[in-house]
Amino acid sequence: MSASASETVAAVARPLRTVPQPTAESQPFWDACARHELVIQRCNSCGRFWFPPSNRCQHCWSENFAWTPASGSGELYTFTVFRRAYAPELAEQLPYVVGIVELEEGPRLITNVVDCEPDNVRVGMLIEVVFHDIAEGVSLHAFRPRRTRKTPGTGAA
Numbered sequence: 001m002s003a004s005a006s007e008t009v010a011a012v013a014r015p016l017r018t019v020p021q022p023t024a025e026s027q028p029f030w031d032a033c034a035r036h037e038l039v040i041q042r043c044n045s046c047g048r049f050w051f052p053p054s055n056r057c058q059h060c061w062s063e064n065f066a067w068t069p070a071s072g073s074g075e076l077y078t079f080t081v082f083r084r085a086y087a088p089e090l091a092e093q094l095p096y097v098v099g100i101v102e103l104e105e106g107p108r109l110i111t112n113v114v115d116c117e118p119d120n121v122r123v124g125m126l127i128e129v130v131f132h133d134i135a136e137g138v139s140l141h142a143f144r145p146r147r148t149r150k151t152p153g154t155g156a157a
């Protein structure tokens with residue numbers, strides 16, 4: 001019995017990253033990530049957005065909300081560069097950047113900054129979402145320096 005159990009474990013590919021454990025509130029967010037879509041909750045009463053997921057508006061406490069596609073664009077609010085393997089499963093990723101992104105819609109979320117040398121990461125840089133498939137049906141969001149051109153007059157660099 002134990003032999004077959006270890007065979008099963010060995011047959012499952014080890015993800016390069018920690019796999020999210022969705023809650024009832026965050027399940028729609030992770031389902032959207034698997035489709036490579038970034039969604040956040042928007043209140044139908046006051047119109048504002050929030051993150052992380054919760055079962056009511058973080059501004060007016062209304063329980064009337066909708067999961068809404070986000071622009072996927074924002075700017076880097078702050079960040080740190082990890083050069084030590086505090087999480088052993090991420091040792092191969094070193095050095096990597098963990099940042100807080102402020103989305104155009106307003107909410108901030110913790111994420112990785114990718115496709116950019118850690119020494120070139122700057123607070124305030126314009127960034128956009130990308131998705132990495134890490135396991136069957138599981139994708140993680142990350143942000144990279146913005147490549148998408150904005151139309152003139154939006155104030156984007």
Ligand SMILES: [Zn+2]
Nearest residue numbers: 043046057060
């Ligand atoms: Zn509200």
